[in-house]
Amino acid sequence: MPSRSLRVAVIGAGAAGLVAARELRREGHAPVVFERTDGVGGTWVYEADADASASPEPLVTQRRSNLDASLRTNLPRECMGFLDFPFVAGPDGDTRRFPGHAEVLRYLQSFARRFDLDGLVRLETEVVRVSRETSGTSWRVRYSRKASGSEKRETDEEVFDAVVICNGHYSQPHFADVAGVDAWPGKQLHSTSYRVPEPFHGQVVVVIGCGPSGTDISRDIAGVAKEVHLASRWSLSATSEKLPGHANMWFHSEIDRAQEDGSVVFHDGSRVKADVIMHCTGYKYNFPFLTNDATVSVDDNCVDPLYKHVFPPQVAPRLSFIGLPLKVVPFPLFELQSHWVAGVLSGRFKLPSKDEMVRDVTAFHSRLAARGWPRRYTHRLRDREFENEDWLAEQCRRGGPEGWRREMFDAAMQVMVERPENYRDEWDGGDYDHLLAQANRDFAAHCQRP
Ligand code: FAD
Numbered sequence: 001m002p003s004r005s006l007r008v009a010v011i012g013a014g015a016a017g018l019v020a021a022r023e024l025r026r027e028g029h030a031p032v033v034f035e036r037t038d039g040v041g042g043t044w045v046y047e048a049d050a051d052a053s054a055s056p057e058p059l060v061t062q063r064r065s066n067l068d069a070s071l072r073t074n075l076p077r078e079c080m081g082f083l084d085f086p087f088v089a090g091p092d093g094d095t096r097r098f099p100g101h102a103e104v105l106r107y108l109q110s111f112a113r114r115f116d117l118d119g120l121v122r123l124e125t126e127v128v129r130v131s132r133e134t135s136g137t138s139w140r141v142r143y144s145r146k147a148s149g150s151e152k153r154e155t156d157e158e159v160f161d162a163v164v165i166c167n168g169h170y171s172q173p174h175f176a177d178v179a180g181v182d183a184w185p186g187k188q189l190h191s192t193s194y195r196v197p198e199p200f201h202g203q204v205v206v207v208i209g210c211g212p213s214g215t216d217i218s219r220d221i222a223g224v225a226k227e228v229h230l231a232s233r234w235s236l237s238a239t240s241e242k243l244p245g246h247a248n249m250w251f252h253s254e255i256d257r258a259q260e261d262g263s264v265v266f267h268d269g270s271r272v273k274a275d276v277i278m279h280c281t282g283y284k285y286n287f288p289f290l291t292n293d294a295t296v297s298v299d300d301n302c303v304d305p306l307y308k309h310v311f312p313p314q315v316a317p318r319l320s321f322i323g324l325p326l327k328v329v330p331f332p333l334f335e336l337q338s339h340w341v342a343g344v345l346s347g348r349f350k351l352p353s354k355d356e357m358v359r360d361v362t363a364f365h366s367r368l369a370a371r372g373w374p375r376r377y378t379h380r381l382r383d384r385e386f387e388n389e390d391w392l393a394e395q396c397r398r399g400g401p402e403g404w405r406r407e408m409f410d411a412a413m414q415v416m417v418e419r420p421e422n423y424r425d426e427w428d429g430g431d432y433d434h435l436l437a438q439a440n441r442d443f444a445a446h447c448q449r450p
Helices: 015-026 050-054 101-114 212-222 330-346 354-370 382-396 403-418 433-448
Strands: 007-011 030-034 125-132 139-146 153-160 162-165 187-190 204-208 227-231 249-252 255-258 263-266 271-273 276-279 297-299 302-304 319-321
Touching: 007 015, 007 125, 007 153, 015 030, 015 101, 015 162, 015 330, 030 125, 139 162, 162 330, 204 212, 204 271, 212 227, 212 249, 212 276, 227 263, 330 382, 403 433
Parallel strands: 007 030, 007 162, 162 319, 187 276, 204 227, 204 276, 227 249
Antiparallel strands: 125 139, 139 153, 255 263, 263 271, 297 302
């Protein structure tokens, strides 16, 4: 039985905040979820955003939503869902294996309904400051919300026993450094502003980055643009290549510089006169509400020091972060991290001493440095993701991600690279039937639970 029941502030009502609230309440705590927008679901709330769809716009620093209109998941739905709340197709809605964004939002909303979470969420309430009380164990949370009956905002404060940060990391865009870009006359934008391809009709577009966003957006734009040039630091080729199956797409090495005459010059020596540079270069961690009391800082996109990407050793367990890792299957990871945090807060699971946690973090950074990895790769788990989840599951004394889920994830990552054009629609070709059958057996077993 839990030995402590705490009042906990959860910042954000996306997938991470929702599952954190569920796990905290299951453990006997009293969570209050702060959400700055008017609904739950975080990233998966699509905003058509008139400005961005009407014309390419200048650089923006922050957006509430960053989904494009045609975005579909890059994981099969069975693999993507929470461990004990299957993301299966219902009679209504989008039944595709890689559904569109609206289906994910529906899933998260039904998760909130099923576990009666909506009542825990304070909508349109933005946390603006989190500071530690002098007692050292509790946290003062200052928030701003719309005053009742008026458009004005008012601020208020409350003290909580603990704070769980679930504010997401896809809203503060990271832009590539392009030499000479200040004098270059074209338009620049970040994938966060991209909604629909039409504004790029007849234009020459350079897309920087070939992760999931760069790959999907460049193909979307190619349907209407005159030319699309993908620039990637991962290009193995020394020269530009035409992308097979496309009359108007090229693959280049990194951009060397942009010039006043409108040219973009690549490292391979090729150049194009471009109208637009689209930065599909990811996002930055950002915690504008945190004071120095949190004892963490962000340097080269590494949040440090953090024990197992979750707890700052000096203030653990009363402050924690859910959802920082990248290149993972997010929802199951959020669920395991949340379960761990909830159990540590109640006293059911034990953390090592502060010194041991600090030593663990230092050793972790040394291992990354020995591999030659920059600090910004700290939270990229990719090949270590299931190792991390198994570790979390062991701490929580429960099962981790199932075998079929791991195989599905690996298969999805592979086909995404091999067949970026059509992997989502060609998945149901028989190769993965055994994994889907196993998934459905597991789901049936979960659904039979009282
Ligand atoms: P978010 O969804 O960003 O939620 C954070 C919430 O915190 C938001 O609602 C925000 O308003 C709120 N908030 C922030 N600051 C404050 C504050 N100060 N006060 C109050 N509230 C605050 N994952 C997959 O599993 N499959 C996919 O196919 C997939 N595709 C993706 C495609 C794109 C383009 C992007 C950007 C991400 C994709 N992801 C995908 C990852 C996705 O972000 C995660 O699945 C997950 O939704 C992240 O949830 P989160 O709760 O951590 O963050």
